[in-house]
Amino acid sequence: METTVGWREYIITRVIRVSGYSAVVFVLLIFLFLLRSGLPALREVRLSELLTTRWYPIEGYYGILPLLTGSLIVTVGATLIAVPFGVGTAIFISEISPRSVREVLKPLVELLGGLPSVVLGFLGILIIAPYIRILLQLNTGLAAFTGALLLAAIAIPTVVSVSEDALDSVPRSYREGAWALGATRWQTIWRVTLPAARSGVLTAVLLGVGRAIGETMAVMMVTGNAPVMATHLGSLFSPARTMTATIAAEMGEVATGSTHYHVLFFVGIVLFLISLLVNLTASAVVFRRRKREERVLS
Amino acid sequence: MRGRFALNRNLIQRLGFALLTLMAMATVIPILLVVGYILYKGLPAISWEFLTQFPTDGMRAGGIMPAIVGTVYLTILTTILCVPLGIAAAVYLAEYAPENNFTRSIRLALINLSGIPSVVYGLFGLGLFVVFMKLGTSILAASLTLSIMTLPVVISTAEEALRSVPQAFRTVSISLGATNWKTIRRIVLPEALPGIMTGVILGLERAVGETAPILFTGAVFYTPNLPTSPLSPTMALPYHLYVISTQVPEMPVEVQYGTALVLLVLVLGLNLVVTVIRSRARAKRQW
Numbered sequence: 114m115e116t117t118v119g120w121r122e123y124i125i126t127r128v129i130r131v132s133g134y135s136a137v138v139f140v141l142l143i144f145l146f147l148l149r150s151g152l153p154a155l156r157e158v159r160l161s162e163l164l165t166t167r168w169y170p171i172e173g174y175y176g177i178l179p180l181l182t183g184s185l186i187v188t189v190g191a192t193l194i195a196v197p198f199g200v201g202t203a204i205f206i207s208e209i210s211p212r213s214v215r216e217v218l219k220p221l222v223e224l225l226g227g228l229p230s231v232v233l234g235f236l237g238i239l240i241i242a243p244y245i246r247i248l249l250q251l252n253t254g255l256a257a258f259t260g261a262l263l264l265a266a267i268a269i270p271t272v273v274s275v276s277e278d279a280l281d282s283v284p285r286s287y288r289e290g291a292w293a294l295g296a297t298r299w300q301t302i303w304r305v306t307l308p309a310a311r312s313g314v315l316t317a318v319l320l321g322v323g324r325a326i327g328e329t330m331a332v333m334m335v336t337g338n339a340p341v342m343a344t345h346l347g348s349l350f351s352p353a354r355t356m357t358a359t360i361a362a363e364m365g366e367v368a369t370g371s372t373h374y375h376v377l378f379f380v381g382i383v384l385f386l387i388s389l390l391v392n393l394t395a396s397a398v399v400f401r402r403r404k405r406e407e408r409v410l411s
Numbered sequence: 412m413r414g415r416f417a418l419n420r421n422l423i424q425r426l427g428f429a430l431l432t433l434m435a436m437a438t439v440i441p442i443l444l445v446v447g448y449i450l451y452k453g454l455p456a457i458s459w460e461f462l463t464q465f466p467t468d469g470m471r472a473g474g475i476m477p478a479i480v481g482t483v484y485l486t487i488l489t490t491i492l493c494v495p496l497g498i499a500a501a502v503y504l505a506e507y508a509p510e511n512n513f514t515r516s517i518r519l520a521l522i523n524l525s526g527i528p529s530v531v532y533g534l535f536g537l538g539l540f541v542v543f544m545k546l547g548t549s550i551l552a553a554s555l556t557l558s559i560m561t562l563p564v565v566i567s568t569a570e571e572a573l574r575s576v577p578q579a580f581r582t583v584s585i586s587l588g589a590t591n592w593k594t595i596r597r598i599v600l601p602e603a604l605p606g607i608m609t610g611v612i613l614g615l616e617r618a619v620g621e622t623a624p625i626l627f628t629g630a631v632f633y634t635p636n637l638p639t640s641p642l643s644p645t646m647a648l649p650y651h652l653y654v655i656s657t658q659v660p661e662m663p664v665e666v667q668y669g670t671a672l673v674l675l676v677l678v679l680g681l682n683l684v685v686t687v688i689r690s691r692a693r694a695k696r697q698w
Contacts, residue, residue, distance in 0.1 A: 119590075122590050122591070122592045122593075125592050126507070126591070126592060128499060129499045129500075129502050129503045129507060130503055130507060132496050132499035132500040132502075132503060133499070133500045133502075133503025133504055133507065133508060133517065134517065135496060135500055135562070136500065136517055136520040136521045136524055136562070136563065136566065137516060137517055137520040139520070139524060139559050139562070140520040140523055140524055142535070142539065143527065143531070143532075143535045143559075146534075146535050146538040146539045146543070147531070147534060147535065147538070149538060150534075150538045197434065198434050198437060198438050199438070201430075201431050201434035201435065201438075202431075202434060202435040202438045202439070204431055205431045205432060205434065205435035206435065209428055209431060209432070210435070218435065218439055220686060221439050221442055221443070222438070222439065222442075223682070224442055224446070224679070224682060225442045227616050227617075227620070227678055227679070227681075227682050228442075228445070228620070228675070228678070229619070229620025229621070229622070229649050229674060229675075229678060230620070230621075230622070231620065231622045231649045231650075231652050231653050231674075232445075232449070232620070232652065232671050232674060232675060233445075234653070234656075235652055235653075235656045235667065235671055236445060236448075236449075236671075238656055238657070239656070239664070239667075240448075266441070269438060273438070297420050297421065297423075297424045298424060299420075299423060299424035299427045299428065300420070300424075302427075303427075320526070323526045324526075326528065327526070327527070327528025327529065327530070327531070328528070328529075329528065329529055329530040329622070329623040330622045330623055330649075330653060334653070334656070334657055357528055357530045357623070360530050360531075360533075360534065361530050361533070361623055361626055364533075364534070364537070364626070364627050365626060365627055369542055377534070378534055378538070381530075381531050381534040384528050384530070384531050385527060385528075385531050388523070388526045388527055388528055388531070389523055389526075391526065392522050392523050392525075392526035393519070393522075393523070395522075396519060396522050
């Protein structure tokens with residue numbers, strides 16, 4: 114076979130192979146260029162100064178803790194909303210709704226996934242924030258909670274589609290076994306189907322968290338952008354500022370090569386590493402499950 | 412005792428189902444409301460003038476034509492840059508890649524690429540394309556950034572489409588004397604085309620609506636002329652919407668809704684194309 118292959122085939126195969134490697138190349142390139150512009154920050158600002166609670170670059174205060182906690186509080190809020198609603202919707206779509214309803218719901222959830230985050234942020238400013246201000250009697254509706262709500266909307270499509278896949282892949286015989294033993298459909302969902310799909314659902318949650326941490330525009334537009342430390346869950350109801358929003362808001366006005374520029378890239382490295390961690394964990398969950406299945410089946 | 416237990420079980424089930432139904436509705440109905448509301452508030456702003464004129468009066472009047480044109484340019488260039496590479500990478504993963512650690516690391520890299528925050532792509536584009544390669548704030552730099560961000564979506568959907576082509580097709584083609592590449596080009600790729608198209612469009616849908624990656628790589632607040640080359644900066648719809656809803660004081664709301672509507676129509680239009688391709692492919696499929 115190999116000997117009859119012409120030179121054209123040889124070249125094309127080579128091109129395809131190199132393209133196949135591109136993903137690895139790009140991940141390395143991204144990390145390299147973040148390091149290249151971000152590591153000088155550690156020379157210009159001491160690490161102990163970076164780990165303080167005051168972010169005020171104009172006067173040389175580069176404490177990134179308020180940004181970290183800002184991202185954290187908004188993400189936790191979003192997860193608390195997105196997980197029950199996302200998993201609930203997935204169960205409804207996969208286990209309860211009749212086929213016709215499912216055919217309507219799935220594209221709708223996909224539609225939500227396609228809405229540009231800037232559009233959600235825009236509606237957040239004009240509609241959701243004023244309502245939240247009145248409803249919760251806050252000083253301003255531009256608070257971490259508003260951001261968390263929008264983030265939940267952005268994370269939900271991921272959570273729904275991945276958990277629905279996981280529920281779908283639970284063999285029908287599991288359910289039939291439970292029904293045959295006299296379990297109701299509800300008991301079957303709760304005690305058989307959901308536990309059997311739990312690693313897939315966990316992956317869904319992690320991927321949703323990953324989306325929430327990385328989201329920029331919607332969060333930047335509605336969280337009020339105040340770099341204050343979020344110390345407890347109550348901070349959800351005051352303004353906050355995430356790492357992503359800080360980069361997006363400040364990078365445009367910063368001189369290339371300045372300390373501020375380097376520190377913003379350093380924040381980018383932190384974000385990159387967090388997303389790496391979340392995604393590696395999510396895929397490790399999937400791989401482990403596959404291994405376990407292989408063991409059970411063999 | 413037994414009867415009461417059964418009653419309880421059914422009651423619990425009914426309550427549980429009701430709760431889940433409510434949750435699903437609470438998730439889905441706002442989506443319809445959002446789309447409907449933007450349509451309702453945005454339609455009055457849409458006119459021929461709005462779609463074909465430059466903005467005037469500090470964005471408060473006139474049209475949004477340069478932003479529309481800019482987004483179209485960005486989308487076309489992103490497509491050109493990312494689709495061939497994405498499909499080739501998918502072909503490699505589906506047809507050539509051996510099951511070894513290196514292939515596994517490619518998959519991990521893909522998972523990570525798809526999880527990297529969009530603003531980090533923006534930083535990367537700024538560092539590599541704008542500063543290091545000296546492309547400046549330009550359509551080219553922004554499109555390169557967007558195309559790398561879109562790549563994992565294209566690769567993973569295209570790979571899935573290629574894998575769903577039955578193995579027998581390949582076996583038959585090769586047994587008739589076709590080479591590996593001929594089999595892929597004449598048999599596998601055409602069969603997988605609808606699925607690949609779906610992936611490409613889903614990727615573009617993301618690229619059209621993204622703001623963060625183009626913030627510092629290509630988008631500007633205002634240009635008096637349309638971009639003349641790939642090295643010009645450009646206005647873009649999502650960035651324009653961001654600017655007029657946060658940075659311009661006393662911005663008329665209807666212009667904002669009009670802009671949001673145009674962006675939404677572009678994205679939903681692509682979404683619709685995907686749905687149509689999918690259902691037609693499903694109807695045509697005979698295996």
